[in-house]
Amino acid sequence: MRSSRTRLTVVALAAALLVTSVVVPEPGAQGRTAVKVSVLRSAFVYFAPYVAEAKGFFARHGLDASLIYFRSGAETTTAVVSGSTEFGALATEHVTQVRDQGLKVKAIVANLTDSPFTLVVRKEVPLPSAAQGYPAVIRDLKGLKLGITGRGASTDFTLRFLLREAGLDPDRDVTIIAVGGVSTSVAALAKGDIQGYLGFEPIQTQAIHGLSVAKPVIDMRKGEGPKLLHEYAYNSMVAKEEYLEANPETARRMVAAIVDTHRFLADPKNFDEALKVAEKYFEGIDPRLLRQILTDSIKGYRPVITKQAVANIGEMLKFAGLIKRPPAFEEVVDVRYAPTKFP
Template sequence: MQSIHLHPINDPLEKVWIMFLSRAVSSRARSRRMLATLAVVLLATVTGCAGGGDDSGGQAGEQGSPDTVRILVNPGSNSHVPIYVAQDAGIFRENGLDVQIVTNATAIQPLLTGDVDVAFPSPGQALIANEQGHDLRIFMTLIDKVLQAVVVRDEPKSGDTEYPDVLRQLTGKTLGVTVRGGAVDLNLRYVLREAGLNPDSDVTIVPTGNASAMLAAMQGGRVDGIMSLQPITAQLVTKGSGHVLVDLAKGEGPEAMNQPFITGVAAKSFIDAKPEVLDKLVESLRQAQEYIHDSANKAEFADIVKKRVYSTLTPSEIDQILAELGATTKTICFASKDLGNIAEVLITEGVVKKQADASSTIYTKAQEAAGCAAS
């Protein structure tokens, strides 16, 4: 596991100059945040010079040390890019957070063992964990559409081009997923089933391994199609060696697949102990969405994606990633309807037994504080 720990700068004036020197060129949204931070720092400096009192009376991160929070991310995943944006653009720091990014290939296990405070897995992971006796809460949406697509090697047949009819041409084909029983496998099975195909008899589904192995399987002809993830989709489409039949990120596919792909999850015990930290985290990631959508940040946004996730992609492939992230980070809100759609897929595929209770699965206060309507 790798962690990044940013130590606090204690001199208020030093904070001001570092922000101005390192971020002189910024978007309007970030400029407003900088001015707000500057006002707080200058006010603290003036009151301190006037014989102001003890910092312990204020909230952590406002006049004292920032609040530390450990966030789990998966290495090489574009699903966690908004977290990197909030870290690298200084948004977490401006909101009084000292974020330690912990990388681990497992989606949720370090959260269950208490090695991190917050994780951002697919929301189904929280439902599965809770059925197994854990007490987790979903507190926000990070990526609001499923970043998966059914991609085939051969040019699609003319005729039916929309879901569900477009998938009929997959009958008798071999389709690749990463691993059996994972989110990619479950989503493919559900999409096929809802299109009238039996995933166990009308097609052959095989595990190919990780993203690079899946790409190799497509390029080597070992599979006819895949339930694709990024950056595989961008690489195949850009090179003309893959054709998208159904793109879940664009809202294609069955209604239940219109659901968040990545959500914030924390243990109820952490939420009860530090609700103000969660408020700051959700607000920070809302501001990260603003940053992503501001065209003035495109070059810097591309640099963050290349540095943090995809250092080997071509500019054209990076542009596809940026466009998809812009289209799937439009809300931080997680509602009861989202929970119902997620549970519908998991129940259909035999992963969970019943619909989850919204009141004991969704923590709403932090997202409502950041502007979401009560659901």
């Protein structure tokens, strides 16, 4: 069942969209097209846009792109549908969810295909079903306080999906608490304000290896967890349909910049350069941890959004009670721009 807070998030997005119009790009530096891209700060989910900025891939393709930082995925989505940013690096689930509410946005290229989540708990939490794996081990979490980034965020409905697939009621059998992003979530785990957390890098590595306060329950990057997440399109570059209609060349340039970013990340000889980018955007994290995070995560950076991935997203959201019907592929992805092959 949908939580009231999740419904309110979607209603707020709809209200934002109704009072805005298409953002028309203005000339940027050296004749490049100026665009704003909504992202989160210091999260490896958004590493592709960070690299595109740092290595000049946006500029190479004629874009003067400014990354605009927000606190949660729900906020980045609001920025796109309200028109305050032309593009957003959004959870592809959010595209599906807001379209179900009548808001016309589409994905044009994936920033990250694999689900980035690891569900962790504090070390002292017993996991008697650990050897049985998923979904049995999820039942061991009954009665716990579990953290997410925010209500309505992808961490929220993914956690609810995991719990429901394991036979637990997310609203009765556990307490779900919105504790924010990297710094606040790790602190909440360390202090014991929450006993578990569903998050993305660098959260799990800091909690497990940095502070040694947590242990993994399931790591979806390793293929653990729901089968629906084995072929996915977790985060995509997204824009309003009317913007894409009015600015086709800008859309093509954005896709080309992100595809070039993926080519860079896919080449092993560029690993150390990619690590330097991580050190720039993730200040204060031990470089040894950053190397481990990048090693564990880099295979997930691919640009193609497959039909099966969109079908899996729709099935998961419908199961979680967040959409009325799974969408068609063409409703979620703008096939005029989206790449179909890589490399």
